[in-house]
Amino acid sequence: MPSMLDAVVVGAGPNGLTAAVELARRGFNVAVFEAKDTVGGGARTEELTLPGFRHDPCSAAHPLGINSPAFRDLPLHRYGLDWVQHELPMAHPFPDGSAAILSRSVAETAASFGPRDAGTYRRLVEPLLPHWDTLVRDFMSLPLTALPRDPVTLARFGLVGLPPSTWLMRRFRDEKAPALFAGLVAHVIAPLGGFATSAIGLVFALAAHARGWPVARGGSQAICDALTAYLKDLGGAVHTDYEVKRLDDLPPARAYIFDTSPKAVARIAGLGRYYDRFRYGAGVFKVDYALDGPVPWTAKEARTAGTVQVGPYRKDIGKALNAVSHEGRGPDAPFLITVQPTVADPTRAPEGKHTFWAYGHVPNGWDGDLTDAIERQLERFAPGFRDRVLARATAGPPQMAARNANYVGGDIASGAASGLQLLLRPKLSLSPYTTPHPAVYICSSASPPGPGVHGMSGHNAAKAVWRRLRTEA
Numbered sequence: 001m002p003s004m005l006d007a008v009v010v011g012a013g014p015n016g017l018t019a020a021v022e023l024a025r026r027g028f029n030v031a032v033f034e035a036k037d038t039v040g041g042g043a044r045t046e047e048l049t050l051p052g053f054r055h056d057p058c059s060a061a062h063p064l065g066i067n068s069p070a071f072r073d074l075p076l077h078r079y080g081l082d083w084v085q086h087e088l089p090m091a092h093p094f095p096d097g098s099a100a101i102l103s104r105s106v107a108e109t110a111a112s113f114g115p116r117d118a119g120t121y122r123r124l125v126e127p128l129l130p131h132w133d134t135l136v137r138d139f140m141s142l143p144l145t146a147l148p149r150d151p152v153t154l155a156r157f158g159l160v161g162l163p164p165s166t167w168l169m170r171r172f173r174d175e176k177a178p179a180l181f182a183g184l185v186a187h188v189i190a191p192l193g194g195f196a197t198s199a200i201g202l203v204f205a206l207a208a209h210a211r212g213w214p215v216a217r218g219g220s221q222a223i224c225d226a227l228t229a230y231l232k233d234l235g236g237a238v239h240t241d242y243e244v245k246r247l248d249d250l251p252p253a254r255a256y257i258f259d260t261s262p263k264a265v266a267r268i269a270g271l272g273r274y275y276d277r278f279r280y281g282a283g284v285f286k287v288d289y290a291l292d293g294p295v296p297w298t299a300k301e302a303r304t305a306g307t308v309q310v311g312p313y314r315k316d317i318g319k320a321l322n323a324v325s326h327e328g329r330g331p332d333a334p335f336l337i338t339v340q341p342t343v344a345d346p347t348r349a350p351e352g353k354h355t356f357w358a359y360g361h362v363p364n365g366w367d368g369d370l371t372d373a374i375e376r377q378l379e380r381f382a383p384g385f386r387d388r389v390l391a392r393a394t395a396g397p398p399q400m401a402a403r404n405a406n407y408v409g410g411d412i413a414s415g416a417a418s419g420l421q422l423l424l425r426p427k428l429s430l431s432p433y434t435t436p437h438p439a440v441y442i443c444s445s446a447s448p449p450g451p452g453v454h455g456m457s458g459h460n461a462a463k464a465v466w467r468r469l470r471t472e473a
Contacts, residue, residue, distance in 0.1 A: 005029045005253040006469060010244050010268070011444065013041020013406070016259030017227035018070050018455030019443045022462035024234035028469065031237040031251065033244055035405070038221075039228050041259065042404060042412065042445075043453050045219025049290040049391035053355050054348040056220040057288070057395070057403055058412060060339040060357065061307045063089070063207040064452040065223065066214050069137045070459035079226035082217040086306035086344040089213035092180040093299035093381045094312045100176040101301050102184075102208045109209070112301075113177040120171050125205060128157060132210045139203070140449040140456040161199025168198040175313055181205075182317040183309035186335055188417040188451055189282045189361050191325055192318050196422050213306050215341045219348060223453060244268055247440075254472070255465045257441045259458065261406050261414060262426040269440045278426045278446065281417060282324045283397035283410020285334075285370035286359035290390040294354055295340055297382045306344060310336035310358075310377050324361045330368050334360025336377055353390070364409035366397050406444055414445035425450065433461040441465055 009020045012034035020030045038044065048055040065071055066083050090102040101112045106125055110118035128135060131153040138148045139157070148154045160168065165185045169178040182192055184201040191197075207213070216222040228238055244250060246268055258265045262275035294303065302308045311317045320331040338358040342349050349355050358378065360370050371394055378385045395403070397410020406414045415425055426432065426446045433441050443461030445451045 003252065005031055005251055007255045007257060007465060008033065008250050008253040009257045009259060010250070011041065011259030012039035012224065012228070012238060012240070013259050013444070014043050014224060014227070014453045014455050015443045015445065015458035015461075016041070016257070017224055017231060018458030019257050019259070019462040019465070020236055021074060021227055021231050021234065022070070022459055023466060024231055024236040026466055028466065029235070030231070031239065032231070033242045033250065034238070034240045035243040037241045039238060039240065040221055040224045041406070043220040043223045045221035048288045048393040052350045053290040053353065054219045055288040055355050055357065055393070056341070058400075059220055059453045060341055061213045061215055062220070062223070062453055063204060063213040064454040066211045067136055067207045068454035068456055069140060070455040074230065076223070076226040076230065079229040081222050081226040083214035084217045084345045085212045085214045087304035088301060089208040089305065090307040090309065091299065091302040091305035092183055092309040092311065093297060093302045094176070094179075095380065097298045099299035099301040100180040101305070102180065102205060102213070104209060104212055106209055113172070114174050116173045117177045121177055124160070124171070125202070125209065128153065128202070128206060129209055132206055136207075140454065141460060157199070157202070161202050162196050163198055164193045164195065165197035165201055166193045168201070169314065178314045179311055179317070180309065182314035183311055183335065186317055186321060186361070187337060188413055189284070189321075189411075190418045190422065191321055192314070194418045194422070195420065215306060215339070215345055217345055217347060220453065253439070254469055255439050255441060257443050257461055257465060259444045260442070261408055261444065262442060262446050263408070264405065265435065265440065265442050269435065269437050271436055271440075274436060275426055279416040279421055280364055280408045280411045281413055281415065282361050283364050283366055283407075284359040284400060284412055285330070285362045285366070285374070285396045286357060286394070286400065287371055287374055288393045289356045290349070290392075291354040291356055291388045292390050293352070293388050294343065295356055295382050296384045296388070299381070302381070304343065306339060306341070308338045308340065310338060310381055321361065324363055328363050330362045330366060330370050330373070331360065332373060333377060334370060334373055336360050336374060362397065362410070364397065364411055366410070368396070369394070370396070406446070413451035417450055422450065423448070431464065433464045
């Protein structure tokens with residue numbers, strides 16, 4: 001290791017590794033330090049239940065990953081990353097056995113909403129979809145890390161996306177489209193009436209139409225393993241099982257980049273109360289299952305989907321989110337996000353068996369048990385589900401935070417994705433990746449563009465770092 005590194009990255013999650021790769025590609029000497037014994041952060045894969053069943057403890061489906069400008073610019077396929085598509089990206093079943101779907105086809109998706117809303121949906125997404133690649137690059141590079149490539153489309157997207165999702169849902173006449181859209185917004189655990197929540201739903205829908213909601217073959221760990229292998233080929237170093245408590249624990253470097261929570265950055269770098277106003281949001285209660293067969297969904301569309309939202313209706317989803325956000329309790333009928341990777345990737349379980357996970361939202365730091373409520377919901381839409389359970393592994397907010405220190409109180413979004421903090425995080429600033437310490441930067445999901453396995457927070461932070469390092473050269 002050189003006596004003086006150009007950059008040290010703390011945290012080997014998708015953002016930290018992407019930041020390291022971006023700097024190493026440009027000839028800088030980089031080393032990564034990770035407290036856990038493996039890389040991964042929110043994209044790990046482990047045998048949580050039984051031997052041979054490979055589970056993703058957090059992120060599993062990756063609509064933002066396959067669409068990420070950062071990942072698409074890197075040769076990760078050469079290092080083992082293989083995106084696997086389900087027949088349908090997502091399904092949203094209803095009690096009568098029908099389902100709304102999010103398909104690669106706009107027309108097929110629109111048709112699932114019924115004749116009165118099909119045209120409304122097509123008019124909403126079809127003008128934006130041809131500009132998706134430019135739009136997503138502009139959207140995920142904000143704020144001000146680059147001038148918009150297509151300001152007209154970005155402005156058009158903003159006019160639709162900045163209002164609350166409850167406003168956008170008023171365009172629809174029946175229940176299926178608003179229910180599916182409410183579920184999309186709830187992926188970031190945001191109240192449905194919040195600022196810019198329409199943008200959340202639109203981004204997920206457009207991502208599905210553009211490139212689907214795939215899983216990584218073998219597990220989400222493949223994403224971070226590919227980034228690590230590429231970084232090492234570029235000459236970077238990765239040190240695991242290395243906990244950092246203060247800057248003095250790290251080798252001398254011209255820049256320090258933290259893929260950690262804002263308060264961890266402040267504690268380690270001696271920034272005092274700089275991030276004290278940063279808010280954490282609701283947590284999740286997650287159950288990973290080893291199953292003896294596929295989930296017995298009543299709706300046939302759900303059987304081939306990678307992700308299945310279990311609501312069912314927008315009023316039910318809103319009620320579940322309100323119980324968590326405003327009443328401070330676990331919901332009686334939680335809204336569930338579920339992923340069934342082995343429907344398309346059988347390598348994750350023994351022959352004929354399946355892995356499956358479901359999570360519901362709970363208050364930050366909640367220490368109750370939501371298992372029974374989750375399984376009651378699943379039985380409503382997949383009768384006989386419990387009979388297929390071979391083993392389960394549960395994780396509430398304390399366990400989620402223990403697995404990943406960035407998930408403070410079980411908040412897998414690494415900070416409340418609501419209000420102005422949805423866009424302006426971790427502080428109101430034109431340079432959100434910098435800190436009062438001139439050599440210290442933040443690149444976690446607490447910085448723009450926010451939660452998800454996409455690496456763009458790391459990419460954007462690396463851009464800020466290499467601009468400074470080049471001016472000093």
